[in-house]
Amino acid sequence: xxxxxxxxxxxxxxxxxxxxxxxxxxxxxxxxxxxxxxxxxxxxxxxxxxxxxxxxxxxxxxxxxxxxxxxxxxxxxxxxxxxxxxxxxxxxxxxxxxxxxxxxxxxxxxxxxxxxxxxxxxxxxxxxxxxxxxxxxxxxxxxxxxxxxxxxxxxxxxxxxxxxxxxxxxxxxxxxxxxxxxxxxxxxxxxxxxxxxxxxxxxxxxxxxxxxxxxxxxxxxxxxxxxxxxxxxxxxxxxxxxxxxxxxxxxxxxxxxxxxxxxxxxxxxxxxxxxxxxxxxxxxxxxxxxxxxxxxxxxxxxxxxxxxxxxxxxxxxxxxxxxxxxxxxxxxxxxxxxxxxxxxxxxxxxxxxxxxxxxxxxxxxxxxxxxxxxxxxxxxxxxxxxxxxxxxxxxxxxxxxxxxxxxxxxxxxxxxxxxxxxxxxxxxxxxxxxxxxxxxxxxxxxxxxxxxxxxxxxxxxxxxxxxxxxxxxxxxxxxxxxxxxxxxxxxxxxxxxxxxxxxxxxxxxxxxxxxxxxxxxxxxxxxxxxxxxxxxxxxxxxxxxxxxxxxxxxxxxxxxxxxxxxxxxxxxxxxxxxxxxxxxxxxxxxxxxxxxxxxxxxxxxxxxxxxxxxxxxxxxxxxxxxxxxxxxxxxxxxxxxxxxxxxxxxxxxxxxxxxxxxxxxxxxxxxxxxxxxxxxxxxxxxxxxxxxxxxxxxxxxxxxxxxxxxxxxxxxxxxxxxxxxxxxxxxxxxxxxxxxxxxxxxxxxxxxxxxxxxxxxxxxxxxxxxxxxxxxxxxxxxxxxxxxxxxxxxxxxxxxxxxxxxxxxxxxxxxxxxxxxxxxxxxxxxxxxxxxxxxxxxxxxxxxxxxxxxxxxxxxxxxxxxxxxxxxxxxxxxxxxxxxxx
Numbered sequence: 001x002x003x004x005x006x007x008x009x010x011x012x013x014x015x016x017x018x019x020x021x022x023x024x025x026x027x028x029x030x031x032x033x034x035x036x037x038x039x040x041x042x043x044x045x046x047x048x049x050x051x052x053x054x055x056x057x058x059x060x061x062x063x064x065x066x067x068x069x070x071x072x073x074x075x076x077x078x079x080x081x082x083x084x085x086x087x088x089x090x091x092x093x094x095x096x097x098x099x100x101x102x103x104x105x106x107x108x109x110x111x112x113x114x115x116x117x118x119x120x121x122x123x124x125x126x127x128x129x130x131x132x133x134x135x136x137x138x139x140x141x142x143x144x145x146x147x148x149x150x151x152x153x154x155x156x157x158x159x160x161x162x163x164x165x166x167x168x169x170x171x172x173x174x175x176x177x178x179x180x181x182x183x184x185x186x187x188x189x190x191x192x193x194x195x196x197x198x199x200x201x202x203x204x205x206x207x208x209x210x211x212x213x214x215x216x217x218x219x220x221x222x223x224x225x226x227x228x229x230x231x232x233x234x235x236x237x238x239x240x241x242x243x244x245x246x247x248x249x250x251x252x253x254x255x256x257x258x259x260x261x262x263x264x265x266x267x268x269x270x271x272x273x274x275x276x277x278x279x280x281x282x283x284x285x286x287x288x289x290x291x292x293x294x295x296x297x298x299x300x301x302x303x304x305x306x307x308x309x310x311x312x313x314x315x316x317x318x319x320x321x322x323x324x325x326x327x328x329x330x331x332x333x334x335x336x337x338x339x340x341x342x343x344x345x346x347x348x349x350x351x352x353x354x355x356x357x358x359x360x361x362x363x364x365x366x367x368x369x370x371x372x373x374x375x376x377x378x379x380x381x382x383x384x385x386x387x388x389x390x391x392x393x394x395x396x397x398x399x400x401x402x403x404x405x406x407x408x409x410x411x412x413x414x415x416x417x418x419x420x421x422x423x424x425x426x427x428x429x430x431x432x433x434x435x436x437x438x439x440x441x442x443x444x445x446x447x448x449x450x451x452x453x454x455x456x457x458x459x460x461x462x463x464x465x466x467x468x469x470x471x472x473x474x475x476x477x478x479x480x481x482x483x484x485x486x487x488x489x490x491x492x493x494x495x496x497x498x499x500x501x502x503x504x505x506x507x508x509x510x511x512x513x514x515x516x517x518x519x520x521x522x523x524x525x526x527x528x529x530x531x532x533x534x535x536x537x538x539x540x541x542x543x544x545x546x547x548x549x550x551x552x553x554x555x556x557x558x559x560x561x562x563x564x565x566x567x568x569x570x571x572x573x574x575x576x577x578x579x580x581x582x583x584x585x586x587x588x589x590x591x592x593x594x595x596x597x598x599x600x601x602x603x604x605x606x607x608x609x610x611x612x613x614x615x616x617x618x619x620x621x622x623x624x625x626x627x628x629x630x631x632x633x634x635x636x637x638x639x640x641x642x643x644x645x646x647x648x649x650x651x652x653x654x655x656x657x658x659x660x661x662x663x664x665x666x667x668x669x670x671x672x673x674x675x676x677x678x679x680x681x682x683x684x685x686x687x688x689x690x691x692x693x694x695x696x697x698x699x700x701x702x703x704x705x706x707x708x709x710x711x712x713x714x715x716x717x718x719x720x721x722x723x724x725x726x727x728x729x730x731x732x733x734x735x736x737x738x739x740x741x742x743x744x745x746x747x748x749x750x751x752x753x754x755x756x757x758x759x760x761x762x763x764x765x766x767x768x769x770x771x772x773x774x775x776x777x778x779x780x781x782x783x784x785x786x787x788x789x790x791x792x793x794x795x796x797x798x799x800x801x802x803x804x805x806x807x808x809x810x811x812x813x814x815x816x817x818x819x820x821x822x823x824x825x826x827x828x829x830x831x832x833x834x835x836x837x838x839x840x841x842x843x844x845x846x847x848x849x850x851x852x853x854x855x856x857x858x859x860x861x862x863x864x865x866x867x868x869x870x871x872x873x874x875x876x877x878x879x880x881x882x883x884x885x886x
Contacts, residue, residue, distance in 0.1 A: 690742015781807020
């Protein structure tokens with residue numbers, strides 16, 4: 001991935017999108033539009049892309065087979081599900097106010113109690129993230145979390161985020177954890193399993209390295225601090241603290257420190273190399289070696305020189321084991337792993353080698369000699385020890401056709417995470433800026449035959465979504481994404497074959513289609529050199545580049561006329577422009593300021609709209625001239641999204657604002673001449689439209705908003721008079737303020753843009769009634785239950801339960817009863833409340849999912865404990881009604 005992956009939403013968030021006091025109101029909707037927050041049951045999934053972002057850390061548990069975790073820089077953490085070879089997201093419960101906690105700077109899996117996992121979270125250490133960091137702890141493998149707030153910030157998306165791991169658990173006394181902090185905050189320790197933290201005040205060095213000390217934003221100028229902690233498990237016994245601990249510090253002259261008395265005192269390790277940063281420190285206790293990978297930069301994309309070293313823990317001897325001479329490196333080393341089944345086997349990566357490819361090194365003699373994943377035969381030809389199979393994610397080729405020695409797909413870039421499965425010498429995974437790659441026949445490397453590398457990333461979705469469009473015909477979904485451009489999804493359950501190409505933007509910032517001619521599509525985006533706009537005449541299947549007006553430096557926003565006859569573009573670096581046809585000749589628009597957000601009327605092809613700094617602008621001549629509307633009371637800043645309703649000329653909805661001023665949702669029925677603010681919406685950040693409910697004359701509204709004091713994703717089938725929260729506390733996805741749209745063809749379906757968790761789409765259990773389900777007072781009638789064990793481990797398991805109302809009347813509340821056959825107990829439950837007496841369990845609805853329409857379902861899940869046998873319940877009841885079990 002490229003450097004552009006710093007932040008999708010920083011400017012908007014810095015402008016005050018976090019929740020706060022309700023703004024003073026200007027024009028308001030009539031008082032009879034009261035707040036009525038009911039709830040609906042939704043099924044949430046990702047529109048599959050598989051990957052799409054940087055994975056800086058992969059962690060295998062050292063005592064339980066097949067238990068592994070991955071951390072991402074902005075998109076949360078995941079747990080590996082070996083039975084399906086997929087990843088399960090673990091931090092979707094992070095809400096709007098704590099959006100920064102989707103950045104995971106470090107992760108640790110407890111080898112003493114594998115049910116426990118910890119995550120150090122926080123996205124930026126500068127002002128971009130207003131909140132402090134935290135350490136999250138879970139006793140059910142990430143199904144639920146408790147939080148310990150920290151008095152400083154953490155930087156999951158800061159420079160140096162591939163170093164680590166900064167968070168570590170004492171392998172002998174697992175109540176003891178250490179955390180390396182950035183920003184000069186030092187080394188921190190918990191002695192109560194992560195519940196509380198205190199600084200190790202006698203640790204002698206807080207670090208001093210910054211990527212760019214002159215950066216006034218605070219992003220590149222932050223001290224990268226303490227970057228890893230490693231225990232020598234051979235110096236402790238079960239239940240007693242490990243005595244020898246190594247700590248890596250972002251200081252080129254003093255990179256490695258050690259304690260030999262359980263953290264009571266610390267000293268710089270004598271004889272260590274200088275002039276480099278130690279990205280990783282991996283200890284082989286069996287042979288008594290600490291391996292270190294060094295780079296001249298903090299990463300994850302920079303690095304021009306590097307070395308590998310081995311430290312003998314018994315003798316204090318340092319040995320340079322670099323696989324190539326320092327003079328021949330043009331990269332730093334970072335990824336580093338030891339084969340726990342054969343500790344003499346060590347692997348490392350040249351993480352910052354973009355051209356012609358990354359390099360992976362392997363030694364089977366503790367670093368005395370090395371082989372490479374690929375070698376030159378006769379330059380520029382290469383001989384690879386591996387084959388690449390990206391058939392599951394074909395877009396990883398980038399549709400490229402490079403000249404040798406480059407190949408496509410590449411082994412990767414930003415390869416800071418590299419791990420051999422501690423129980424399986426044949427399985428190795430490594431992270432890149434775009435995916436997780438892995439192999440299950442790694443030892444072929446040593447036998448002279450090739451091993452196969454494939455994406456091992458299904459379920460991990462880490463794109464930052466800038467815009468979404470759901471045309472009335474053709475593909476159901478078009479997306480504008482950071483870093484990998486965007487996709488045309490013809491099937492939401494399948495990975496598209498390729499991102500948009502010709503041109504291939506590094507990030508697409510905006511896209512639109514012609515409402516009455518959806519085959520005409522336009523997109524704009526960022527590109528280091530080349531055009532910043534592209535067009536399609538076949539619904540986004542194929543593209544051709546347009547021509548930029550003078551001065552364009554970035555994508556900005558773009559709008560297509562309702563019939564596709566023209567376009568209005570507001571790029572970065574130049575003012576608003578308009579064109580007739582496909583942008584071969586652009587003219588400057590008048591009457592509208594540079595940087596305005598632009599949209600089109602969905603009926604009249606001559607009408608376009610704009611917004612900038614509290615003013616709404618209207619053009620009736622195809623974008624040639626704009627006139628400022630007389631509308632007042634709109635948000636004064638530029639944290640605004642607005643859209644015109646399909647099928648109704650001049651019907652415009654505007655969402656946005658900031659907590660220190662006007663903030664909410666506005667509606668205009670006269671083309672922006674005036675707007676009325678909805679009194680029942682406290683804050684709103686996006687607005688989208690979908691298929692109308694049965695019997696409704698107006699399209700369904702969707703928004704990411706705060707309504708009735710609750711932050712969430714909301715739906716209205718009656719023009720905003722009442723609202724239904726359609727997500728729940730387990731499905732929040734951090735910041736969702738970039739885009740939202742309903743599906744014009746499927747009632748209830750909504751597409752949500754996230755900043756790091758990809759494209760989320762939801763389907764409603766409501767089949768499309770004119771209003772939200774109206775329940776009967778008591779749950780009566782037939783029912784059906786599906787009980788599924790989705791994950792199981794020694795002593796624990798996770799189950800999902802789906803309860804379906806197969807009767808003819810709606811429920812206004814429900815209680816499901818069953819008995820476990822083998823005395824299992826529930827430890828944590830979500831989307832329901834429960835009581836248990838012996839083997840008997842009652843699970844009841846929570847407030848938001850009480851209403852279950854006839855023919856609809858509600859789902860909940862739980863983690864539990866078992867011994868001996870984990871049989872499934874065979875009988876379920878709602879009230880006195882026996883349910884069908886499947």
